[in-house]
Amino acid sequence: MLIQRKTELTYADVTPKDVYANRRKFLRDLGIAGAAAAIAGERILSIASPNLTAYATSKLNFVKGPFSTDEKITPVNDVTHYNNFYEFGSDKGDPAKNSQNFRTSPWTVSVEGEVKSPRKFSMDELLKLAPLEERIYRHRCVERWSIVVPWIGYSLSSLLKMFEPTPKAKYVAFQSYYDLGQMPQSRYTGLEYPYVEGLRMDEAMHPLALLCVGMYGETLPNQDGAPVRIVVPWKYGYKSIKSIVKIKFQEKEPPTTWNLQASNEYGFYSNVNPNVDHPRWSQATEHRLGELFPRKTVIFNGYADQVASLYNGMDLKKYH
């Protein structure tokens, strides 16, 4: 039997969080940018690139989970300050700035639809539903950037298996929280809200599909989809819906937000595939954050051994 041990060092032990969250201040305190000229320069630069904002998260207990890659983990600062979370604005830096007061407690996730007994979960219940695992996954955005993230959670199937789906349940639909009052920047982003996504039942039940409550040893920062999201590492990032409030078993293929916005560009399946181009750019290569030159994109984002069989006999160009 494999004895699993909680990691003793956390990411915060390498660089204390208050230091990396305020790294510019840290450098200034060291006197590196001490001169008056530098201060003047700083003021100009701070307009061009606003200071990084801090955020509140707390530590989680977890064990090492399966499927982890040994690729170099993307620095936590990149994953928390380069986000697509259109509810908080369409610039990559917007979510970190605009989501800081987002209220994620109390939080309820409702599981409903074609099941025998629908029910609601509090975050406490979700956190205790199965042992939390750390899984280091590659994450590939449709925009051609990619990251490697140590997510924390458990297989989505652990939750879904608690339910007895009716024979009609063929798909699982997901819905994000939406409140214009808390997300005023969403108004100008050109998408319809609430954000919705969906998976075919076998995709949702696949052990790789993660119900995610944390990353880098801690609970999810708001800008990364707090308090609970899914991570589907073989699909483009927008399938990994954030801040989930509703999970629904249903018969029909659910509508998905980016597909509603531009159906020729974003399909229901959205599997990472270097051979099927986005109409406006090639998907053959990707830009791993932190690297200068692009690298080749791998089919199913490198998870073909696990998931390719789900799509046997399907035309991946047609069902992109």
Next chain:
Amino acid sequence: MAVFLVSSIPFVLLCTRLLRNDLGINPVETLQHTTGDWTLRFLIFTLAITPLRKTLNLPELIRFRRMLGLFAFFYVVLHFLTYLGPDQSFNFSGMWDDVAKRKFVTVGFAAFLLLIPLAATSTTGMIRRLGGKRWQSLHRLIYVCAILGVIHYYWLVKSDVRKPLMYAFFVGIFLLWRVWDAYFRRKGKAPATVRPEVSTHTNLPAEKNV
């Protein structure tokens, strides 16, 4: 000289940020977006000169136009290099493939190509060699470049089109002004006039038709 220094500020700031390793989390994207933004802005500044000069009756503004246009070219060259280098790894066949297949790259690349003859014929010697009239006709290509540049940006964004539309607004205003101006001039009563003797000592062709 002042215009040269001011126009260089975005470039100097970009270099400072590059040296300080302060280009954000995706430095390549920051370089591409910043140089693209400044290209469009300088195209718009260049297009603004004639309308402002005539409506505000400030003929001396013409002295700045060449410098502004050349800075638009300077920023588009940087923009192109950030695409060719970090994005395409200097792989020309990949680049041609991209240009041929993707319409937003096609229009962007076309706008870049069209700016080359304008930059090349920007010297006083070239103006003289071409003759004012032909030079002017050639340089009207900047209208096409600005429109293609805005389309390039509009087609790039995923869903938030506010910034491309803002650029489209300014390009539209300054181009519509020209249509309106030409219409009134044909009717023989120009809405605003410029004393031609002022523009002659700038070594540039008289600007009546631009």
